[in-house]
Amino acid sequence: MDAKTGHNVKSGKLVVGDKNWSFPIYEGTIGPDVIDISKLYAESGMFTYDPGFTSTGSCESKITYIDGDKGILLYRGVPIEQLAEHGDFLETCYLLLYGELPTSTQKSDFDYRVTRHTMVHEQMSRFFQGFRRDAHPMAVMTGCVGALSAFYHDSTDISDPHQRMVASIRMIAKMPTLAAMAYKYNIGQPFVYPKNELDYSTNFLRMCFAVPCEEFKANPVLARAMDRIFILHADHEQNASTSTVRLAGSTGANPFACIAAGIAALWGPAHGGANEAALKMLGEIGKPERIPEFIKRAKDKNDSFRLMGFGHRVYKNYDPRAKIMQKTCHEVLSELGHRDDPLLQVALELERVALHDEYFLEKKLYPNIDFYSGITLKAMGVPTNMFTVLFTLARTVGWIAQWKEMIEDPNQKIGRPRQLYTGEVRRDYIPISRRK
Ligand code: SDX
Numbered sequence: 001m002d003a004k005t006g007h008n009v010k011s012g013k014l015v016v017g018d019k020n021w022s023f024p025i026y027e028g029t030i031g032p033d034v035i036d037i038s039k040l041y042a043e044s045g046m047f048t049y050d051p052g053f054t055s056t057g058s059c060e061s062k063i064t065y066i067d068g069d070k071g072i073l074l075y076r077g078v079p080i081e082q083l084a085e086h087g088d089f090l091e092t093c094y095l096l097l098y099g100e101l102p103t104s105t106q107k108s109d110f111d112y113r114v115t116r117h118t119m120v121h122e123q124m125s126r127f128f129q130g131f132r133r134d135a136h137p138m139a140v141m142t143g144c145v146g147a148l149s150a151f152y153h154d155s156t157d158i159s160d161p162h163q164r165m166v167a168s169i170r171m172i173a174k175m176p177t178l179a180a181m182a183y184k185y186n187i188g189q190p191f192v193y194p195k196n197e198l199d200y201s202t203n204f205l206r207m208c209f210a211v212p213c214e215e216f217k218a219n220p221v222l223a224r225a226m227d228r229i230f231i232l233h234a235d236h237e238q239n240a241s242t243s244t245v246r247l248a249g250s251t252g253a254n255p256f257a258c259i260a261a262g263i264a265a266l267w268g269p270a271h272g273g274a275n276e277a278a279l280k281m282l283g284e285i286g287k288p289e290r291i292p293e294f295i296k297r298a299k300d301k302n303d304s305f306r307l308m309g310f311g312h313r314v315y316k317n318y319d320p321r322a323k324i325m326q327k328t329c330h331e332v333l334s335e336l337g338h339r340d341d342p343l344l345q346v347a348l349e350l351e352r353v354a355l356h357d358e359y360f361l362e363k364k365l366y367p368n369i370d371f372y373s374g375i376t377l378k379a380m381g382v383p384t385n386m387f388t389v390l391f392t393l394a395r396t397v398g399w400i401a402q403w404k405e406m407i408e409d410p411n412q413k414i415g416r417p418r419q420l421y422t423g424e425v426r427r428d429y430i431p432i433s434r435r436k
Helices: 040-044 080-086 089-098 104-115 123-128 137-150 161-187 200-209 220-233 240-249 255-266 274-285 288-299 320-335 342-354 358-362 369-379 384-407
Strands: 008-016 019-027 064-067 072-075
Touching: 008 040, 019 040, 072 080, 072 089, 072 320, 080 089, 080 220, 080 320, 089 104, 089 161, 089 200, 089 220, 089 384, 104 161, 104 200, 123 137, 123 161, 137 161, 137 255, 137 384, 161 200, 161 255, 161 384, 200 220, 220 320, 220 369, 220 384, 240 255, 240 384, 255 384, 274 288, 274 342, 274 369, 274 384, 288 342, 288 358, 320 369, 342 369, 369 384
Parallel strands: none
Antiparallel strands: 008 019, 064 072
């Protein structure tokens, strides 16, 4: 056992020519061992090289575990299927933040604290006025969340555990309010304030879909589906946006700025933007008869087209979230009478064809969470430009939990990768008069 890190340690050897170096190998509680190469450069003068970090562990974490080959996802050891079936989103937030499922007293206290932070500073509504009405809601979210540090100076001291927890609660509480404001601003309707007597997901649906002219009637089936969608998207180990939050946080930036960096990273179509892209793709395919044409394009190396909602860096089996998302999709479509939604027919046929196609089987490309979330959200009346905003809302707790874990890690230091340089060697400046 290593005294400093507490890890079970074996030893590995790297041999290059007639030289060799030993490095400690740490075992996790589950999952692959890691080789600690932090001293590689000091001892060998060489860097490792791993663009896209396909084989690189960036940190130690106790929050989320994924087994991509077996299609396993655990939040603090609890299987995602059980949380989605039996729990609610705020309970999942507590689990991710504190590491244990809450007792009923802890749950009531946590719900109370989050509920009473759901309002945003009234000046934020003026902040929105600076955006064009047709701005993409993700652009608005990136700007507004980054600006939160201009309003909440009393929770930006990252060295104070109390302020770290207050910032975490504020982020979880205010994200639905900001997301709903981004939607209302985009469609030209007045903002709707949160109501404390409503549960988290019902409150969010009301802030999105209520209008001053009539009472909002909550649909419990849709509220439950939305809550489950939030649970499924809450955290996912060291994905691109979480790694962005950790890297920003390693510089000591305030938590609001770090989450804004995560939102910007999540926006990309290869990451959190895939649900919006997947729905657009299903619409472009239009009918099952056109699926072979798109499958052919997805396999064509000269065509940049990819099947959005398929494939994953880690899952080389079914994304466990996709199975739950598919079930939720059917529940919502049945509840809303959209059982014969043509997009769902295209999605089901595309999934069937892809899962029997040699190319997809060989490359282990399975539907991921984004494949069914778009159809579900569209059926619930959420416009496509809000899909990634909902992903942002849900993933905020994961980002914050990972940020807190990094800040509280006594061994954490600023992230500063190196490179393989293949540019020009040293050459002198040439005055412009002598340049050809
Ligand atoms: C999310 O990391 C996370 O955990 C992310 C996430 C989370 O919760 O945070 O799970 C959320 O981002 C889910 C993924 C959403 N993205 C998409 O659905 C976009 C479509 N998928 C791809 O862009 C791709 O699969 C990635 C980006 C998700 C993963 O890419 P990788 O791991 O870098 O794999 P790759 O690009 O090297 O692909 C391996 C091979 C390649 O072929 P070869 O070069 O080996 O011949 O598979 C092919 C790719 O061309 N391939 C696809 C494909 N995805 C990969 N071919 C067709 N369609 C696809 N969707």
